[in-house]
Amino acid sequence: MAFDFAAAYDGLNPDDHDYRCYAGLADEFRATRVLDLGCGTGTLTRLLAATGRTAVGIDPDPDMLRVARQAPGGERVDWRLGFSDRADPGAADFAVMSGHVAQVFREDRAWSDALRDLHRALVPGGALAFESRNPAAGAWRRWTRETTLRTLDTPEGPVEFWHETAWVSLPLVGYDTLTRNLATGEETSTRDVLAFRDASSLVASLKAAGFSVSRVYGDWQRTPLTADSPEIILVAHPSP
Missing domain, CATH: 3.40.50.150 (Vaccinia Virus protein VP39)
Structure with a gap:
């Protein structure tokens, strides 16, 4: 699921x-x-x-x-x-x-x-x-697995969730949202773009x-x- x-x-x-x-x-x-x-x-x-x-x-x-x-x-x-x-x-x-x-x-x-x-x-x-x-604060510089990793308990098992910056071309920043279900191994990745x-x-x-x-x-x-x-x-x- x-x-x-x-x-x-x-x-x-x-x-x-x-x-x-x-x-x-x-x-x-x-x-x-x-x-x-x-x-x-x-x-x-x-x-x-x-x-x-x-x-x-x-x-x-x-x-x-x-x-x-x-x-x-x-x-x-x-x-x-x-x-x-x-x-x-x-x-x-x-x-x-x-x-x-x-x-x-x-x-x-x-x-x-x-x-x-x-x-x-x-x-x-x-x-x-x-x-x-x-x-000017450059929040995207801190969007790495190491700094954003969280683990949630879900009905499908524990799921890791984190962000990674993909590219920067101000005022736009692209980043990925990634998940990994530790019980099933299922992984997802979604790319979004924000305007700064x-x-x-x-x-x-x-x-x-x-x-x-x-x-x-x-x-x-x-x-x-x-x-x-x-x-x-x-x-x-x-x-x-």
């Missing part, structure tokens, strides 16, 4: 610093209607919905949404299969992209279209928050889509962005 990445996703990504940061921003902005684009297994979406907010989670992966729907609290969320164009106009006062979703938009046109869809989805005075890895845009490019793209940027952080403790910060975390609002 093939490795069920969607079912294992939360176990592979146990840290919740990003979720707590975004939930704090939603509280700060007194958001009542939230949109989570690229919601994955929906951990953040369910957290935002748990306090009675109206929540929409959008993701193009049906397996991720399968896990999201089945998780406790999943019934509180409107889950939608698809992309940013599935967002209703003027239906959210807080939109978020977590889990480095912003980096999956490799082409500038696709990234621009997503930002315009999010701008359309937000009410005047609403807020958009997301993060992207800071290219710098802060000035991200701010420019937001302005072009009709946003004004109000905050830029360098980590989940909301410290100012520096040259070696691991993250670029942005908060923006639809311009009047």
Whole structure:
């Protein structure tokens, strides 16, 4: 049986610093209607919905949404299969992209279209928050078997899981996700490509889509962005 990445996703990504940061921003902005684009297994979406907010989670992966729907609290969320164009106009006062979703938009046109869809989805005075890895920190240099290897217990037996950087041509980085079932010997390998845009490019793209940027952080403790910060975390609002 093939490795069920969607079912294992939360176990592979146990840290919740990003979720707590975004939930704090939603509280700060007194958001009542939230949109989570690229919601994955929906951990953040369910957290935002748990306090009675109206929540929409959008993701193009049906397996991720399968896990999201089945998780406790999943019934509180409107889950939608698809992309940013599935967002209703003027239906959210807080939109978020977590889990480095912003980096999956490799082409500038696709990234621009997503930002315009999010701008359309937000009410005047609403807020958009997301993060992207800071290219100056060079996270891909640490994507090796030695530094990323984890072993998960699954119904099919213990499975090794790790990442390896395949190539670098900034702003794009290709990397492989590999698994090995220690019981059966079955192996898998999947190649993905991420965009590592710098802060000035991200701010420019937001302005072009009709946003004004109000905050830029360098980590989940909301410290100012520096040259070696691991993250670029942005908060923006639809311009009047």
